[in-house]
Amino acid sequence: MKNYLFHAGIDISKDKLDISILDSSTLQSQHLIIKNDMKSISDFVKILKQKIDINNTLFCCENTGVYTNHLSFVLLNNELDLWVVPAVEIKRSKGISRGKNDKTDSKDISYYSYRHLDKLNLFTLADVDVQKLKILFTERTKMIKALLILQTSKENKEFTQKEVYKEISGVNGTLVKQIKNSIKKIEIRIKEVIKSNDQLSKQDQLVKSIPGIGAQTSAYLIIATKGFSSFDNWRKFACYCGVAPFEFSSGSSVRGKTKVNHMADKKMKSLLQMCVLTAIKYDPQLKEYYNIKKLKEKIQCLL
Template identity: 55%
Template sequence: MKNYLFHVGIDISKLKLDVVLVDRTTNTLEVHFVVPNNTKGLKRMLSVLKQRKVDLQRTLYCFENTGVYTFPLSCFCFENGFDYWIVPAVEIKRSKGITRGKSDKSEAKDIAYYSIRNIDKLQLSSVPEQSVQQLKLLFAEREKIKKSLLLFGSTKENSGYVPLDVYRTVEAQNKKTIKFLKASLAVIDAKMRELVKRQPKLKRQFELIKSIKGVGDNTAIYFIIATKGFEVFASARKLACYAGVAPFEYSSGSSIRGGTKVNHMADKTMKSLLQMCALSAVRHDAQLKAYYLRKQGEGKNKMLVLNNVRCKIIGRIFAVINRDSPFVDTCKFVA
């Protein structure tokens, strides 16, 4: 691990960046300044750091993940070869302990000191490939359209309950809107498949994931998006934690003996997709079907067994990616 001389904490908002520089040798705040959250502001930040005689190659930049507002700073650090660390906001918040009051300057300072105290947890971030970024935006649009289809589809519930003349005032327009949304959904699906086909690496990963029974096109694409092309999760267990399907023990002393259960903090989209995969797998995959029926016969809760199947699917996905070969159904070789 690199021995950093300076730590820069950056609080990101839509229009500005609050920057705090901390000298690692003395753990003292050197300077605080504010720059616009754009290319001009990022260049000014670099200029200020140079004026302070900061060794840019021995500086760690740390900031929260604030979605799209984080992207310009991430790209700037990546293009200049700077070490940067994007940390979930909830992790920094919980690390601060009891606090009173809040300001952008104090947030930036807390982020800088977080990077010093938790340097043993450091996982340098990187910008995903352009194709993965495009897939991410397309998938987000797809989710919006699916929600819209559900909303506009609920208009049919009026049929048979309100007078026909009243319902007809919206029926035709509602059908047109739903038809347009379905057409848009088909276009987005086609664009995502085309993007995957154009990139040999993503195409190979897509084919490997699809070789697992129960996993469909959209699930395979979302796994590529969430893992940034399988670059950010070191093991299946870590991805299972992220997806919210990894079980954890809940106990304390002799009085609290809770059963193992999953945590509510999760990628809900991935968790939902894995649930559909598990339901499909226990119907069409002989091995998982036998496992599911055996565990149910032992009296295990249905949802617990399905969660185990979700974990097994994640394990299979990591296995095919790591060995770079399709999934092999061993059941068909059994005499």
């Protein structure tokens, strides 16, 4: 494991970055604030190179979605080590705390980085095509939600006078058509991006060869795994998806039901569930296996 001399904890917001740089030898930290844009972060890296050994510095931040993009792009382009940690993990590692502000948050992140090096998993940028798929899939999800909301207006037709319903029926119908056309265009573009990349195209074909898995699930699998490079084995991926069961027991008296954890990629979990339902419906062998497992579970409950 690399022996880092400094740990930079970064609290990210839309407009600014609060940075606490912790010296591993003295455990003293310095705090500074910069803008959350490419130029400011690039200038910060240049200045930091002159003051400390930046190649032996571990940059650590919470996963804040798109707000992390500028920071991750600049740091990885400069071949610097970045660790992106789920916010809930840092929060739970703090123990009992009172009060909260961006300065103390950045300091807490730097201390987390220093104390939990055994959990280190360096961040890597996804391939450009995977990034394209991610933003396309996100827009498709938004449009489907909007479409479902607009289509609820049809319920008014049965309970409203025709003269009254006409006020919104025309506009609503136009919007629904436009959104449906946009969804089709996005789906076509997703297929084009996958086909243009030989590696992603092969992965897509292999995934879709599994019974029950269609185009959208295949695309999201590629996105969630960064082209099947983010997870070392299927066990970690099952845990990430929230489909791996965990024991719940303590001592001799507490014997809870073995169940999955709620902390998961809910989108991936729901897609896999739909794939399973499709597979057991149309694939005879999987259907037979499912019925056998279900029967065994019923027998165990009776015993």
